[in-house]
Amino acid sequence: xxxxxxxxxxxxxxxxxxxxxxxxxxxxxxxxxxxxxxxxxxxxxxxxxxxxxxxxxxxxxxxxxxxxxxxxxxxxxxxxxxxxxxxxxxxxxxxxxxxxxxxxxxxxxxxxxxxxxxxxxxxxxxxxxxxxxxxxxxxxxxxxxxxxxxxxxxx
Numbered sequence: 001x002x003x004x005x006x007x008x009x010x011x012x013x014x015x016x017x018x019x020x021x022x023x024x025x026x027x028x029x030x031x032x033x034x035x036x037x038x039x040x041x042x043x044x045x046x047x048x049x050x051x052x053x054x055x056x057x058x059x060x061x062x063x064x065x066x067x068x069x070x071x072x073x074x075x076x077x078x079x080x081x082x083x084x085x086x087x088x089x090x091x092x093x094x095x096x097x098x099x100x101x102x103x104x105x106x107x108x109x110x111x112x113x114x115x116x117x118x119x120x121x122x123x124x125x126x127x128x129x130x131x132x133x134x135x136x137x138x139x140x141x142x143x144x145x146x147x148x149x150x151x152x153x154x155x
Contacts, residue, residue: 068109083142
């Protein structure tokens with residue numbers, strides 16, 4: 001009886017029950033074919049990869065830019081450095097279209113992505129490469145890595 005109570009207490013605060021042996025993972029929403037990329041169009045859907053992942057995991061879609069408050073479509077900024085430089089050295093992310101500093105949106109979205117990982121118990125994330133947020137070297141990739149989530153870059 002006490003053992004079951006301890007297990008319930010350990011799982012408290014998580015959306016998925018660890019005892020089901022189906023591990024939740026974060027996945028960039030655009031990899032699922034949802035048109036959430038900066039230009040509002042669909043990315044190439046990674047059907048084969050997604051099908052393999054669905055057999056082993058519960059997929060939890062995230063779009064850090066949207067989580068951080070950016071619309072779709074949105075500006076098409078590039079990260080001229082790394083997520084670590086944004087977090088540790090004050091590197092700014094500037095939208096080339098209008099010169100707006102959008103760093104806060106990327107940092108906020110990354111923090112929300114980590115919060116989601118913690119809520120669902122995700123220990124790994126498959127993120128879209130080339131994104132200032134999602135790439136393993138991006139802001140979200142760095143925040144998740146620092147939070148103990150293994151980040152896998154999907155090109």
